[in-house]
Amino acid sequence: MYNAGEPQCVSDYVVSSYTPTITTLLSDVPVSNPFKMMVVIEPDTLHHSRLPYTVDELQRIESHVPEKDLIKFQSANVEEVVLHLSTTSIAHFACHGQQHPENPLESSLMLHDGPLKVSQIMQQPTPNARLAFLGACQTAMGDKTLPDEAIHLASTLLFAGFQGVVTTMWSISDEDGPKVADAFYEYLYRKKPSTSAGTFQPDTGEAAQALYIAVDKLRSEGVSFKRWVPFIHMGR
Numbered sequence: 292m293y294n295a296g297e298p299q300c301v302s303d304y305v306v307s308s309y310t311p312t313i314t315t316l317l318s319d320v321p322v323s324n325p326f327k328m329m330v331v332i333e334p335d336t337l338h339h340s341r342l343p344y345t346v347d348e349l350q351r352i353e354s355h356v357p358e359k360d361l362i363k364f365q366s367a368n369v370e371e372v373v374l375h376l377s378t379t380s381i382a383h384f385a386c387h388g389q390q391h392p393e394n395p396l397e398s399s400l401m402l403h404d405g406p407l408k409v410s411q412i413m414q415q416p417t418p419n420a421r422l423a424f425l426g427a428c429q430t431a432m433g434d435k436t437l438p439d440e441a442i443h444l445a446s447t448l449l450f451a452g453f454q455g456v457v458t459t460m461w462s463i464s465d466e467d468g469p470k471v472a473d474a475f476y477e478y479l480y481r482k483k484p485s486t487s488a489g490t491f492q493p494d495t496g497e498a499a500q501a502l503y504i505a506v507d508k509l510r511s512e513g514v515s516f517k518r519w520v521p522f523i524h525m526g527r
Contacts, residue, residue: 330385399444
């Protein structure tokens with residue numbers, strides 16, 4: 292949209308979110324007791340480029356999320372991550388991702404000892420699963436031969452039981468991950484009590500709004516279009 296003054300665009304007025312199925316929007320949000328957030332970062336993965344800013348990303352998350360609620364893995368193995376999925380409310384991954392358009396269940400997040408496949412996640416009971424944050428490349432990039440079908444890592448995590456997913460449509464800059472995560476969790480935890488007394492659970496239904504604010508902050512730094520556009524929210 293253009294007028295005689297400053298140029299405007301839809302994102303100035305609309306908080307965007309996407310869903311592959313109506314069922315995702317109709318499912319109940321689980322009540323987590325206790326609330327746990329698992330953070331998995333992989334700064335060094337065999338046969339992949341280094342992601343040094345993932346360490347900073349974890350530190351930004353720690354500044355917002357109470358220590359008692361965090362389960363943290365650096366250079367994790369697949370087995371220990373899978374073990375904690377059943378008690379996790381928010382799963383945050385800062386690592387490389389790998390898509391398999393021909394067999395979406397083989398799509399994976401690349402951990403220290405190998406791929407964590409969607410098929411492995413779907414085999415686990417995830418009664419507390421509310422939100423997955425995929426700070427990995429191309430986790431919402433579909434198959435160009437099936438443009439009308441949502442076949443990618445993010446949508447399969449919705450099918451696996453997560454209520455919402457923050458994901459990316461193409462490769463992101465490593466340095467942008469901590470910035471987006473910082474602003475995202477700052478918003479979700481803005482109502483956190485100043486003392487550690489009692490319990491606090493963020494409203495993951497505000498994830499789309501939180502991502503909107505985080506991306507807008509990144510965009511305000513004057514970065515190129517291709518750096519802020521790929522971040523999207525799916526689900527509820």
